[in-house]
Amino acid sequence: MAGKEVVAAGFIVFRTISSEIQYLLLQTSYGQHHWTPPKGHVDPGESEFDTALRETTEEAGLNRSHLEVIDNFKKTLNYPVNGRPKRVVYWLAKMKDPEMAVTLSDEHIDFKWLKVQEANELITQYKDLQAVLNDADEYLKSKYSNL
Template sequence: MPRRQKVVRAAGGLVVRLGRDVPALEVLLVHRPKYDDWTLPKGKAKPGESHEACALREVEEETGLRCVLGVELATTRYTDSRGRPKAVRYWLMRVASGEFVPNREVDEIAWLDPEAAAQRLSYDRDLPILAAAAWPPSPRAS
């Protein structure tokens, strides 16, 4: 009988801000040069780390932005590049402070309206996260 693989635990954020054309909202996407893709900021949880702490840490590590956690949105499940099952939990977030500095993992970010973000995302599996936010998100998360 084949051994069941352990699911890779990960978390991330749908980071939003008020757009230039208020009351429109913009969504943060990150470009990862290693994969040449556009996606939502996310990453693997450390042993013993909560999903919430992981989501906040990963967003800050990838973007330089310290965020405030909002409501949990949805979970995506897929097989990662190493063939392991992966589950990524996402939260709605808003920026509290910080600024983006290009780094090894993320060389560029884009603030886009939800429709443009949906078009730019490299993976269809990210689309339900945008949909789960139910535009516009509740005031406490924006």
């Protein structure tokens, strides 16, 4: 029997440098040291959006005042983890200051700002996350004609 659903939330954080869109990926300090956007488990009584804000602040040092949340972009992934269903909700958020420093927590050992193709090369084992990044990239390029 499958266990209770695990719910997590985070932001696909991006910045634009010289008309180039770059996405923030964090490398975990545990397990296989995989790369993901900032995200984490929803605490009891916490909304998914509030979780995304909290986790992005905890993991990357970026709080609500540093980010412009993009309306109309929200993606949900569903996949099993250790025999339990997991749902991860991502919003898209732009860095207000593209030069702002990222401050990692002890949950991560590195971060990179990458174009979508480079990001997808780091997350080859997560096809659904690659699809979310590709969707975000297409959305941004259609929304901002100068990118």
